[in-house]
Amino acid sequence: MSDLYFEPAHALHQKLVGKELSAVELASAVLDRLESTEATLNAYLLVTRDAALRAAEATDRRIAAGEAISYWDGIPVAVKDNMCTKGIRTTCASKILQNYVPPYTATAVGRLLEQGAVMVGKTNMDEFAFGSSTENSAFGPTRNPWDLERVPGGSSGGSAAAVAAGAAVAGLGSDTGGSVRQPASLCGIVGMKPTYGRVSRYGLVAFASSLDQISPVTRDVRDTAEMLKVICGHDPMDSTSSPDPVPDYAEALNSDIKGVKIGVPKELMGEGLQPVVRASIEAAVATLEELGAVCEEVSLPHVSHTIPAYYLIAPAEASSNLARFDGVRYGYRAERPEDALAMYKRSRGEGLGPEAKRRIMLGTYALSAGYYQAYYGQAQRVRTLIIRDFEAAFARYDVLISPASPSVAFRLGEKVDDPLQMYLSDICTAPANLAGIPAASLPCGLEDGLPVGLQVMARVLDEPAVLRVAYAFEQARGSLGAPPLN
Amino acid sequence: MISKEDVRYVAQLARLELTPQEIDVFTGQLGTILEYAGQIANLEAEKVPPTAHALPLTNVFRKDEVRPSLAPEEALAAAPEREDDAFVVPRIV
Numbered sequence A: 001m002s003d004l005y006f007e008p009a010h011a012l013h014q015k016l017v018g019k020e021l022s023a024v025e026l027a028s029a030v031l032d033r034l035e036s037t038e039a040t041l042n043a044y045l046l047v048t049r050d051a052a053l054r055a056a057e058a059t060d061r062r063i064a065a066g067e068a069i070s071y072w073d074g075i076p077v078a079v080k081d082n083m084c085t086k087g088i089r090t091t092c093a094s095k096i097l098q099n100y101v102p103p104y105t106a107t108a109v110g111r112l113l114e115q116g117a118v119m120v121g122k123t124n125m126d127e128f129a130f131g132s133s134t135e136n137s138a139f140g141p142t143r144n145p146w147d148l149e150r151v152p153g154g155s156s157g158g159s160a161a162a163v164a165a166g167a168a169v170a171g172l173g174s175d176t177g178g179s180v181r182q183p184a185s186l187c188g189i190v191g192m193k194p195t196y197g198r199v200s201r202y203g204l205v206a207f208a209s210s211l212d213q214i215s216p217v218t219r220d221v222r223d224t225a226e227m228l229k230v231i232c233g234h235d236p237m238d239s240t241s242s243p244d245p246v247p248d249y250a251e252a253l254n255s256d257i258k259g260v261k262i263g264v265p266k267e268l269m270g271e272g273l274q275p276v277v278r279a280s281i282e283a284a285v286a287t288l289e290e291l292g293a294v295c296e297e298v299s300l301p302h303v304s305h306t307i308p309a310y311y312l313i314a315p316a317e318a319s320s321n322l323a324r325f326d327g328v329r330y331g332y333r334a335e336r337p338e339d340a341l342a343m344y345k346r347s348r349g350e351g352l353g354p355e356a357k358r359r360i361m362l363g364t365y366a367l368s369a370g371y372y373q374a375y376y377g378q379a380q381r382v383r384t385l386i387i388r389d390f391e392a393a394f395a396r397y398d399v400l401i402s403p404a405s406p407s408v409a410f411r412l413g414e415k416v417d418d419p420l421q422m423y424l425s426d427i428c429t430a431p432a433n434l435a436g437i438p439a440a441s442l443p444c445g446l447e448d449g450l451p452v453g454l455q456v457m458a459r460v461l462d463e464p465a466v467l468r469v470a471y472a473f474e475q476a477r478g479s480l481g482a483p484p485l486n
Numbered sequence B: 001m002i003s004k005e006d007v008r009y010v011a012q013l014a015r016l017e018l019t020p021q022e023i024d025v026f027t028g029q030l031g032t033i034l035e036y037a038g039q040i041a042n043l044e045a046e047k048v049p050p051t052a053h054a055l056p057l058t059n060v061f062r063k064d065e066v067r068p069s070l071a072p073e074e075a076l077a078a079a080p081e082r083e084d085d086a087f088v089v090p091r092i093v
Helices: A009-017 A023-041 A049-064 A107-114 A157-165 A181-187 A221-231 A275-290 A301-324 A340-351 A354-367 A373-396 A419-426 A430-435 A463-477 B004-013 B020-042 B072-076
Strands: A044-047 A076-080 A118-123 A170-175 A190-193 A213-218 A261-265 A294-298 A399-403 A439-447 A450-457
Touching: A009 A023, A009 A049, A009 A221, A023 A044, A023 A049, A023 A076, A023 A118, A023 A157, A044 A157, A049 A118, A076 A157, A107 A170, A107 A221, A118 A157, A157 A170, A157 A181, A157 A213, A170 A190, A170 A221, A181 A190, A181 A213, A181 A439, A181 A450, A190 A221, A190 A463, A213 A221, A221 A439, A221 A463, A261 A275, A261 A373, A275 A294, A275 A399, A275 A439, A275 A450, A275 A463, A301 A354, A301 A373, A301 A419, A301 A430, A301 B020, A354 A373, A354 B004, A354 B020, A373 A399, A373 A430, A373 B020, A399 A463, A419 B020, A439 A463, A450 A463, B004 B020
Parallel strands: A076 A118, A076 A170, A261 A294, A261 A399
Antiparallel strands: A044 A118, A170 A213, A190 A213, A190 A439, A399 A450, A439 A450
């Protein structure tokens, strides 16, 4: 049973249906693996062992009754701790929500659980999703299963590390500037941000309302397609959710990409890339060409302004979204405040971590009188220019590819003292958030034992194009194997 | 560059109490970040319409009908301090 926890959901589903395995055996195997790796990895903030086993028992009852079970029924999944789970502690890896228990469940999580998925726990993250390394968690960093001295990426580092290590079969993360794609890249797994609005944000603790999307974190592209089928779709509880019907994403899993036109934005293959990443992506281009795709360099000139624009827009929206954490209705309240103003200032001052404070202040400054037009207003205009660059590119190309991260996993502590250096980790991923387009990262290679991720992007609502190219590449490339973690 | 006074003012706007040490560190860091982000001021973009939202939705309304919502008990369950159906806070004025 030792390899069970490394199998993708589709293989496990077949075993459950074929009665080679019970859901309780599967959940136990994954929970045991979780427990044996957790002291080292710190991927989880909360493990829900009892609830998971009860859910697995329910799956087994359905199977015993001869019911047809769905793809995700009985599959152990991890949920990033910024998604509300009713009655189950949800902290966003922050002291300010250390004991917060939500009275409702996020729509996307609910849809997955309704399928019978077995939630094994809530995963670690950068506090309020502010970060690219999971080092900003108030509860300690998560370590990369491929090299324990290195970061798993962030902010969905816990979910990515868990799936990579076999401590969950699949999971949910969230992606605002790259927070699922970059950790997927650093941990050697698949992470896909859907088109903005494709997945309900109801119950996702908001960071940047025009950028956030809940995103699947999986072992392979098929599992991503199947998870998207479940979580995508209009939600009346989220008025920013798209009314567009959800296609059967599994139909896109076709390994024939002959004639597909692929653009490689030169601004994403620039100076800031580590040589090993560049080499890995160039090898990927060769593989795609062998599969019959046509790859060409393209320019997205305004994409080189992504980080300045993103680090004005996202913190501005975050400063507004985090205003609710004031000690009034939930979360941490400072002791014996002399008046309401002191309550707000001290609760927030004592409960929020340094990166949260930096972003709130950046955002507040960018929105303040006298600076609004120069910073936030200008960033919104740059956003339009970036969107136009993508639209022009997609008129000529079916998909665009790039690295998902400018580097392989960096060492713990390496960038914590230089926030700007940390922000530059998002250079490959943030353009897709600004433009609202779907984008996935999938394993591309191992360089000195560290994973590199290939990013595939397509136009708005064209998840099928992303999935098709990703699947074809994945089938040709084969697996990276499991991390050498014991 | 941003001054310590700017940082104190912004912290006040954001209702954040900072220690003197935090003010020092943040002044330096925010200055660096804003200088970097401020480079977009040089871009010629006056005539470009701003984008607030990537998805072109407007006026997402529903019928004005009463529907089930969070019960008062559930809404108050996480309150640091409550009295009947109210959140209790220190004096405002």
